[in-house]
Amino acid sequence: MNPMPASSRAASIEYAIRDVxxxxxxxxxxxxxxxxxxxxxxxxxxxxxxxxxxxxAYSKALQDGNNGYSPSYGLxxxxxxxxxxxxxxxxxxxxxxxxxxxxxTEALQILFAAVLEDGAKILAPGPHYPPYMAYPQMYGAxxxxxxxxxxxxxxxxxxxxxxxxxxxxxxxxxxxxxxxxGSVMGREGIERMISLLEQYPNCLLVADEIYDGLDYTGxxxxxxxxxxxVPVVTLNGVSKVYYAPGWRLxxxxxxxxxxxxxxxxxxxxxxxxxRLCPSTPAQHGYLAGLTGDRKWMVSYAEKVQQQRDYCINxxxxxxxxxxxxxxxxxxxxxxxxxDRWADDDKSFVLSLxxxxxxxxxxxxxxxxxxxxxxxxxxxxxxxGVLKDAFDRIERFLSRHRTAA
Amino acid sequence: MNPMPASSRAASIEYAIRDVxxxxxxxxxxxxxxxxxxxxxxxxxxxxxxxxxxxxAYSKALQDGNNGYSPSYGLxxxxxxxxxxxxxxxxxxxxxxxxxxxxxTEALQILFAAVLEDGAKILAPGPHYPPYMAYPQMYGAxxxxxxxxxxxxxxxxxxxxxxxxxxxxxxxxxxxxxxxxGSVMGREGIERMISLLEQYPNCLLVADEIYDGLDYTGxxxxxxxxxxxVPVVTLNGVSKVYYAPGWRLxxxxxxxxxxxxxxxxxxxxxxxxxRLCPSTPAQHGYLAGLTGDRKWMVSYAEKVQQQRDYCINxxxxxxxxxxxxxxxxxxxxxxxxxDRWADDDKSFVLSLxxxxxxxxxxxxxxxxxxxxxxxxxxxxxxxGVLKDAFDRIERFLSRHRTAA
Numbered sequence: 001m002n003p004m005p006a007s008s009r010a011a012s013i014e015y016a017i018r019d020v021x022x023x024x025x026x027x028x029x030x031x032x033x034x035x036x037x038x039x040x041x042x043x044x045x046x047x048x049x050x051x052x053x054x055x056x057a058y059s060k061a062l063q064d065g066n067n068g069y070s071p072s073y074g075l076x077x078x079x080x081x082x083x084x085x086x087x088x089x090x091x092x093x094x095x096x097x098x099x100x101x102x103x104x105t106e107a108l109q110i111l112f113a114a115v116l117e118d119g120a121k122i123l124a125p126g127p128h129y130p131p132y133m134a135y136p137q138m139y140g141a142x143x144x145x146x147x148x149x150x151x152x153x154x155x156x157x158x159x160x161x162x163x164x165x166x167x168x169x170x171x172x173x174x175x176x177x178x179x180x181x182g183s184v185m186g187r188e189g190i191e192r193m194i195s196l197l198e199q200y201p202n203c204l205l206v207a208d209e210i211y212d213g214l215d216y217t218g219x220x221x222x223x224x225x226x227x228x229x230v231p232v233v234t235l236n237g238v239s240k241v242y243y244a245p246g247w248r249l250x251x252x253x254x255x256x257x258x259x260x261x262x263x264x265x266x267x268x269x270x271x272x273x274x275r276l277c278p279s280t281p282a283q284h285g286y287l288a289g290l291t292g293d294r295k296w297m298v299s300y301a302e303k304v305q306q307q308r309d310y311c312i313n314x315x316x317x318x319x320x321x322x323x324x325x326x327x328x329x330x331x332x333x334x335x336x337x338x339d340r341w342a343d344d345d346k347s348f349v350l351s352l353x354x355x356x357x358x359x360x361x362x363x364x365x366x367x368x369x370x371x372x373x374x375x376x377x378x379x380x381x382x383x384g385v386l387k388d389a390f391d392r393i394e395r396f397l398s399r400h401r402t403a404a
Numbered sequence: 405m406n407p408m409p410a411s412s413r414a415a416s417i418e419y420a421i422r423d424v425x426x427x428x429x430x431x432x433x434x435x436x437x438x439x440x441x442x443x444x445x446x447x448x449x450x451x452x453x454x455x456x457x458x459x460x461a462y463s464k465a466l467q468d469g470n471n472g473y474s475p476s477y478g479l480x481x482x483x484x485x486x487x488x489x490x491x492x493x494x495x496x497x498x499x500x501x502x503x504x505x506x507x508x509t510e511a512l513q514i515l516f517a518a519v520l521e522d523g524a525k526i527l528a529p530g531p532h533y534p535p536y537m538a539y540p541q542m543y544g545a546x547x548x549x550x551x552x553x554x555x556x557x558x559x560x561x562x563x564x565x566x567x568x569x570x571x572x573x574x575x576x577x578x579x580x581x582x583x584x585x586g587s588v589m590g591r592e593g594i595e596r597m598i599s600l601l602e603q604y605p606n607c608l609l610v611a612d613e614i615y616d617g618l619d620y621t622g623x624x625x626x627x628x629x630x631x632x633x634v635p636v637v638t639l640n641g642v643s644k645v646y647y648a649p650g651w652r653l654x655x656x657x658x659x660x661x662x663x664x665x666x667x668x669x670x671x672x673x674x675x676x677x678x679r680l681c682p683s684t685p686a687q688h689g690y691l692a693g694l695t696g697d698r699k700w701m702v703s704y705a706e707k708v709q710q711q712r713d714y715c716i717n718x719x720x721x722x723x724x725x726x727x728x729x730x731x732x733x734x735x736x737x738x739x740x741x742x743d744r745w746a747d748d749d750k751s752f753v754l755s756l757x758x759x760x761x762x763x764x765x766x767x768x769x770x771x772x773x774x775x776x777x778x779x780x781x782x783x784x785x786x787x788g789v790l791k792d793a794f795d796r797i798e799r800f801l802s803r804h805r806t807a808a
Contacts, residue, residue: 004605004668009521013675015674041473049469055467063459065454066650067647067650069443102652106506113411115414131678131679201406245471245473246471247684248506248682258405262407263407263410264407267411267414270418273425275513276422276652277652285466
C-alpha cells in the first residue's frame with residue numbers, strides 16, 4: 001500500500017534552528033562532542049541559570065498543590081503583574097488585555113488563527129524568526145519579507161515596507177531586538193511604522209519584544225508606548241530575559257488606543273478557551289520573576305555582553321567572515337564573505353558541523369531572500385567554549401578558502 | 405472606524421466547558437459561591453492531589469536546573485517510559501514513535517495540522533470532547549459526528565459509522581472511556597472499527613485514551629493493541645490518570661503495523677520542531693509517575709467510584725433527570741426528561757447557575773446533534789459537595805417542572 005498522505009501545509013514547514021539538530025544528534029550518537037551555538041537557550045550553557053527565587057516560587061507552587069488547570073487567559077495575579085510591567089514601559093496596559101500562553105510560539109499561533117484568512121498577508125522582517133513564515137501559511141495566509149539592510153546594521157528598509165504594504169496586509173511584524181540579527185530599533189523608527197499603519201486600518205502592529213531586556217544600545221523602547229493611533233500586540237515572556245525557556249510561558253498584551261479590537265479580542269478569547277490553559281505552576285515562577293528584585297539582571301547582562309564583545313573581536317580577525325555588530329538579544333548574524341557560500345550557507349553549516357563539530361544555523365533558514373550567505377551565532381556559551389568554537393571556524397574557513 | 409475583522413474560523417470556535425465559566429466568574433465577582441461541577445480537573449476538588457513523588461521529581465528537576473528547552477519530541481527518558489507503559493497495554497510501542505506535547509490539546513492540533521486538508525473529514529463520536537469539532541475546521545476540514553446511543557449506555561452505533569464513512573474521512577476518532585458520556589468500549593467493538601477501517605487505507609484510527617486508568621468495568625483495552633492492520637494514534641497524558649492537568653503534558657504514540665505512516669511522521673516531526681518543545685521540568689514529574697509505584701491509584705479510583713455511585717443513586721431518585729450510568733472517566737451525561745429543556749439545555753445550565761449557583765455544562769456543547777437535552781456532571785467533588793449540588797438540582801427541577 002502507498003504511504004498515507006500528509007497535508008501539504010505540514011510538508012512545507014521548516015524550522016532551521018531545530019532542523020540542523022537532526023544531523024548533530026546523529027554525530028553525537030556516534031560519540032562526537034558538538035559545540036552547539038545554534039540555539040537561543042541560556043540554560044544550555046553554564047553560568048546563566050534561572051534565578052533561584054523564580055525556581056523556588058515555582059517549586060513552592062507545585063508543593064502547595066497548584067497543579068490543576070488555570071484560567072484560560074492566565075492566573076489573574078500574573079496577568080496583573082505583566083500589565084504592571086508593561087505600564088512601566090510607558091503604556092496603559094490593563095490586566096484584561098494580557099493573555100498568558102505556552103510560550104510566544106503559542107501566542108503567535110493563536111494570534112494568526114484569530115486574524116488571518118485565505119489570501120491575507122503578514123509583513124515580517126527578513127531575516128526573521130522562522131515561525132513568522134511557517135505559521136501564517138497554515139491558515140491560508142502568506143508572509144512577505146521586508147528588507148533589513150545587511151550593510152547598515154540590519155536596520156529596517158522603510159522604502160521596502162512602503163512598497164509592500166497593501167490592504168491585504170493584516171499584520172506588520174517588528175522583532176525588536178531582532179532575532180537573528182540582534183539589531184535594535186529606537187523610537188524614531190517605530191513612530192515611522194505607526195505613522196505608516198495609520199493609513200491601513202485593518203493592519204495590526206505585532207511587536208515581538210521577547211529580547212527587550214537584552215539591549216546593549218540603551219535605545220530600545222516598547223512599540224505600544226509609541227502608539228496613540230494604531231493597535232499594537234506586544235509579545236514577550238519568561239524565556240529569554242528571565243532565563244527560563246524550558247518553562248514555556250509567554251504572553252500577548254493588546255494595546256488598542258482607538259477601540260478597534262473587540263472582534264479580534266473575542267476571537268482570541270475563544271481560541272484561548274478552547275486550548276484550556278498554560279502551565280499553572282510555571283505561572284507562579286514567572287510571577288516571582290516579575291514582582292521580585294531584578295538586580296540579578298545586571299550581572300547576567302554583563303556576562304552576555306562580554307561574550308558578545310569577544311565574538312565581535314574574533315570575527316574582525318578572521319578572514320572569510322564579517323559582521324554588523326548586534327545591539328541586543330544574544331545573536332549575531334555574520335556574513336560569509338567567500339562567494340562559494342553566498343548561495344550555499346547550509347553546506348557551510350553542515351560541513352562545519354561534520355568537520356569541526358561546531359553547530360551554527362544557516363542564514364537562509366531565517367530568510368531565503370535576505371539571509372543567504374550568512375550564519376547565526378548564539379553568544380551564550382562561556383568564553384572558553386567560544387574561543388574553541390572560533391578557533392575551529394577559523395581553521396575551517398582557512399582550509400576551505402577559494403584560491404584568489 | 406469599524407472594528408478590525410477577526411477570522412471566520414475563530415468566530416465559530418466554541419468550548420462549552422469554559423464558555424460557561426464566563427457567567428460563573430461574573431457571579432463570583434458579585435460575591436456568590438458557585439459549586440462547580442463543570443470541569444474535569446481533579447485538583448479543583450479536595451482529596452485527589454497530584455501524587456507527592458511526582459511533585460517532588462518535578463521540583464527536583466527545577467532545582468537541578470532543568471529549565472532550558474527539551475528536545476522537540478520530548479525527553480528521551482520520558483519517551484521511552486511512555487513506550488514501555490504502552491507496551492504494557494499490549495502493543496509494540498517504540499520510543500521514537502512517541503511524541504510529548506503540551507497536553508493532548510496540542511497533540512490534536514498538531515495531528516490535525518499534519519493530516520487534514522481542505523475538504524477532509526474526521527468522524528468523531530457524538531457527543532464528543534469539543535476540540536474534535538473545533539480544530540479540524542481550522543484546517544479547512546470538517547467533523548461529522550457518529551451516533552452514540554443514549555438509550556443503550558452511549559454505545560457506538562456502528563450502522564451510523566458505516567453509513568458515514570467515505571474516502572474523504574481521514575480520521576475515525578474513538579474516545580475511550582468517552583468524555584462526556586463515561587461509556588467504555590471493549591475489545592469486540594474496537595475490532596469492529598479496525599475491520600471497517602481496513603477498507604479505507606487513508607484513514608487513521610485516533611484513540612483518545614486519556615481516561616484509560618479510570619475504567620470501572622474492567623473491559624477497557626488499548627485500541628493499538630487490537631490492530632495488526634490499521635494505523636492507530638494513541639493519545640494520553642498526565643492530566644487525568646496521574647491527576648496533574650495543570651502541568652499540561654500529553655502525548656501521541658504512533659502504531660503503524662503496515663508501515664503506512666512515513667509521510668505523516670515526517671509532517672508531525674516538522675510541526676513539532678517548529679513549536680520548540682513541551683515544558684522541560686514537567687516532563688521529569690510525569691516520568692516519575694510512569695516509573696514509580698502505582699499503588700496510590702487504587703485509593704484514588706475508589707474515591708472517584710464512590711462519588712460516581714452516589715451521583716447515580718441521587719439521579720435515580722430525582723424526577724426530571726435520568727442517566728445511562730458511566731463505566732469510566734469522571735463524567736456522567738444525564739438526560740433532562742422535561743420536554744422544556746430538550747432543545748434548550750443551555751437555558752437549563754444558565755438558570756441553574758443563576759438560581760442555585762451550581763455550574764454544569766450543557767449537553768449541546770458536546771454535540772449539537774446528539775447531546776441536546778442533556779447535561780454533563782463531573783463527579784470529582786467530595787460527597788458533601790455533591791450532596792449539596794444534587795439537593796439544589798432537585799429543588800430547581802421541582803420548581804421548574806412543567807405542569808402535566
